[in-house]
Amino acid sequence: xxxxxxxxxxxxxxxxxxxxxxxxxxxxxxxxxxxxxxxxxxxxxxxxxxxxxxxxxxxxxxxxxxxxxxxxxxxxxxxxxxxxxxxxxxxxxxxxxxxxxxxxxxxxxxxxxxxxxxxxxxxxxxxxxxxxxxxxxxxxxxxxxxxxxxxxxxxxxxxxxxxxxxxxxxxxxxxxxxxxxxxxxxxxxxxxxxxxxxxxxxxxxxxxxxxxxxxxxxxxxxxxxxxxxxxxxxxxxxxxx
Numbered sequence: 001x002x003x004x005x006x007x008x009x010x011x012x013x014x015x016x017x018x019x020x021x022x023x024x025x026x027x028x029x030x031x032x033x034x035x036x037x038x039x040x041x042x043x044x045x046x047x048x049x050x051x052x053x054x055x056x057x058x059x060x061x062x063x064x065x066x067x068x069x070x071x072x073x074x075x076x077x078x079x080x081x082x083x084x085x086x087x088x089x090x091x092x093x094x095x096x097x098x099x100x101x102x103x104x105x106x107x108x109x110x111x112x113x114x115x116x117x118x119x120x121x122x123x124x125x126x127x128x129x130x131x132x133x134x135x136x137x138x139x140x141x142x143x144x145x146x147x148x149x150x151x152x153x154x155x156x157x158x159x160x161x162x163x164x165x166x167x168x169x170x171x172x173x174x175x176x177x178x179x180x181x182x183x184x185x186x187x188x189x190x191x192x193x194x195x196x197x198x199x200x201x202x203x204x205x206x207x208x209x210x211x212x213x214x215x216x217x218x219x220x221x222x223x224x225x226x227x228x229x230x231x232x233x234x235x236x237x238x239x240x241x
Contacts, residue, residue: 037105042115045108049096058120060194063092064187067120070199071190074126074134081113092178132189132200132211135182140219148217152203161224167197170221177229185218 039045046058054060058067065071085106087095096102097109104112149161156167163169179187188209191199201208209217 036103037108040108040111042111042119045104045112046115049104050112053092055194058116060192064183064190064192065194066116068190068193069120069122069125070193071186072117072121074131074189075186076134077113077117079134080116081109084109084112088180088183090177091180091183093180129201129208132209132214134186134189136185136215136218138212138215140215140217140222142216142219142223145216145218145220145223148209148213149220152209152213153217156197161221171224173224173226173229176221176225181218181222184221185214188214188217 047056050058050066052061053063054066059065060068083093085095085097085102086100087093087102094102096104098105150159153161153167153170154164156164157170158164158167161169161171169175187197189200191197191202193199200214203209
């Protein structure tokens, strides 16, 4: 009996000592919540800041797919960093850097830009294809661009860009108000693979678009911009009210 009492006493003592070694209510080292500016995990940063427009896992949404290897083959990391940091004025792409009014630190933007390339780029994806440049090298000609459009784009987007059986309107004034000239060029080059739209090599099988043709068709699209996009009736009529 004494032996049982002794063992019981030892057990109670061990429990008490264990309780004394831990502070009630004190969080564990790995349970501390990070401040927003301290988050450096790519998946978290992308999910919180990019996925709403560019889609989960970069697969595209309201904006282009960032997980498109063709896109990542024509754009460089510095350009992607700058766009993320400063946004694109006059479009739906906001600035994310704190220095430009956003919420992210420069280090967090570095994580996003590097992570997009490390997760989704594919080396050699455009080998042997003579890809066009990311930015236009020359001025575009809208008249030539209309002819280019008829050759490469009309079968999907309609004879005048108003939309067709396989594609939406690309001269819609609200659409053109939400995208930059560079975004138009990017879409012509990379297509929208998540929507079934081919890149510059697939509009006309066996005949990829040239760099100048891309520049010209973008000039034709730009020519459809209006001063007051989305206005349901003319300014003169509006002035009557």
